[in-house]
Amino acid sequence: MNYKHILVTGxxxxxxxxxxxxxxxxxxDSEITAFDNLYRKGSxxxxxxxxxxxxxxxxxxxRDRKSLLKLKTDLIIECSAEPAVTAGVGGSPxxxxxxxxxxxxxxxxxxxxxxxxxxxxxxxxxxxYDGVYRSMYGATKLAxxxxxxxxxxxxGIGGIITRFGVIAGPWQFGRTDQGxxxxxxxxxxxxxxxxxxxxxGKGEQVRDILHIDDAVDLIVKQxxxxxxxxxxxxxxxxxxxNAVTLKKLNxxxxxxxxxxxxxxxxxxxxxxxxxxYVSDNRNAAKHFSWKPQKTVKDIVMDTYGWMRQHQEVLRPxxxx
Numbered sequence: 001m002n003y004k005h006i007l008v009t010g011x012x013x014x015x016x017x018x019x020x021x022x023x024x025x026x027x028x029d030s031e032i033t034a035f036d037n038l039y040r041k042g043s044x045x046x047x048x049x050x051x052x053x054x055x056x057x058x059x060x061x062x063r064d065r066k067s068l069l070k071l072k073t074d075l076i077i078e079c080s081a082e083p084a085v086t087a088g089v090g091g092s093p094x095x096x097x098x099x100x101x102x103x104x105x106x107x108x109x110x111x112x113x114x115x116x117x118x119x120x121x122x123x124x125x126x127x128x129y130d131g132v133y134r135s136m137y138g139a140t141k142l143a144x145x146x147x148x149x150x151x152x153x154x155x156g157i158g159g160i161i162t163r164f165g166v167i168a169g170p171w172q173f174g175r176t177d178q179g180x181x182x183x184x185x186x187x188x189x190x191x192x193x194x195x196x197x198x199x200x201g202k203g204e205q206v207r208d209i210l211h212i213d214d215a216v217d218l219i220v221k222q223x224x225x226x227x228x229x230x231x232x233x234x235x236x237x238x239x240x241x242n243a244v245t246l247k248k249l250n251x252x253x254x255x256x257x258x259x260x261x262x263x264x265x266x267x268x269x270x271x272x273x274x275x276x277y278v279s280d281n282r283n284a285a286k287h288f289s290w291k292p293q294k295t296v297k298d299i300v301m302d303t304y305g306w307m308r309q310h311q312e313v314l315r316p317x318x319x320x
Contacts, residue, residue, distance in 0.1 A: 001223060003117075005031045007073040009062050009107055010080035011055070012036035014172040014179070015121065015164075015215065017046040019077055020055045022216045023223075028054070033071070036080070037061040042173030042317050049171075062103030068110055075226075077119045077219065078107045081141070084177040085125055088136040089271045100140035108151045117158035117226050119219060120148050124165045124237065124277055135272035149231065158230040160222045165237025165279045168299050169212030170306035173317055181209060182303055184249060188259040189307055190318045196246055198273050201265030203247035206276035208238035211294035211302070221288045232287055237279025242296050252300050 006023060010016040011034025024032045033056045038044050050057050060067050062080045080103055087096040104120070111118045122145055125138035134142070145161050152159045166180065174183030176197075187194040196203035218236055222229070244252070254260055284290045294302075307314060 001027055001030070003030060003075040003223070005033070005073045006075045006077065007033050007035055007071060007110075008077045008079060009035045009103070010078075012038060012043040012046045012050065012057065013040055013079060015167060015212065016077070016079035017043075017050060017171060018169070018212050018216050019079065019219055020050055021053050022220065024053050024055050026220070031056065033058055033073070035060050035062070035068075035071070040173065042314075045173075045313060046171060062106055063098045065106040065109065068106050069113060071110065073110065073114055073116050075117050075119070075223065076107050076111050077121070078104060079121050080107075081121075082137070083123075085135050085137045085272045086177045086270060093136045096136055097140055100137065101143050104144035105147060108148055111157050112151060112155045115157065117230075118148060118151075118160075119222055119226070120145065120159060120161045122161050122163045124163050124235065124279060126163060129272065129274045133272075137272070145233065152231050158226045160226060160229060160231075161233040162218065162222070162284075163233065163235045164215060165210060165235070165277065166207045167210050167212055167215050169303055172212070172303070173314075180207070180246070181249065181299060182307070184253055185257065185300065185304055185307055186314070186318045188253055188257045188261050189304075189311065190315060191261075192318060193264060194261065195264035195266050197266040198269035199275055201267040203250065203263070204245050205273070206243055206245055206278065208240070208243040208278045209249075209296050209299055210236065210238045210242065210279075210292055211299045214292045214294055217293075218284060218288060218290045221290055225288060229287055232283075234283040234287060235279045236281060236284045236290070238292055238296070239279055239281045242292060242299075243278045244296055249296070249300075252297055253304075256297070256300050256304050
């Protein structure tokens with residue numbers, strides 16, 4: 001790897017922190033910087049973990065272009081985002097737009113100034129859910145994708161875009177609108193109410209789930225192949241083998257945790273929800289020889305073990 005200074009925006013978040021830890025482990029001589037505003041509740045718990053393995057943590061906000069442009073880097077891994085698909089519903093979209101689009105543009109400007117490359121983490125939500133609409137979240141990420149492609153073409157920087165589906169695993173602080181696996185496990189471990197929401201409240205929605213380790217494996221491959229694969233966009237998710245209904249996920253959680261829990265039912269479908277999504281990983285396999293290695297049971301087991309190990313630290317995040 002030729003990159004000596006790697007900046008991971010959103011580096012104290014779930015995906016960003018796991019990328020930082022892995023990169024520092026396999027490239028100990030490279031300077032890895034995690035840049036994060038700690039907006040996401042629980043992200044502050046990642047700081048000791050990052051610093052312990054030699055990652056530099058910088059508190060900052062991608063919306064603040066002036067501060068961001070002071071940094072020096074060879075490669076930006078853009079993980080910063082407001083990741084909730086319901087963001088902006090029933091309120092102002094200002095933070096969502098300023099972070100997901102404005103913040104991404106600031107990162108691209110940093111790349112232009114430093115002649116750095118960019119790996120951009122996008123989302124499956126860029127695809128319309130009814131043939132037309134895709135949510136404010138999806139729209140901001142898609143707009144950022146288009147702009148990155150223009151930066152690649154106009155300024156000669158290298159860049160790869162990955163549209164991830166549902167990622168899960170240890171160090172994810174899930175909630176009802178994002179991070180369903182850890183949220184569902186937390187409901188069992190910390191005994192707070194859970195409900196099947198939308199589409200009749202039966203838990204029949206389908207998602208494919210990707211282990212964080214598999215997601216990071218792909219990022220690592222992309223870093224090593226960026227010079228030959230710039231301008232490529234791929235989808236990456238659990239695929240058919242890891243596609244489950246929410247009801248089936250609940251069964252797996254109950255089996256692994258040994259906790260049986262009554263699940264409520266809310267029939268009304270939330271805005272921007274999608275009944276079924278399964279990632280098409282063929283381009284990721286073609287270009288990067290990548291495919292998911294871990295099953296849904298592996299994901300639940302690993303997340304449950306982490307949650308039990310850190311139970312007392314995590315409890316205040318879920319029980320007020």
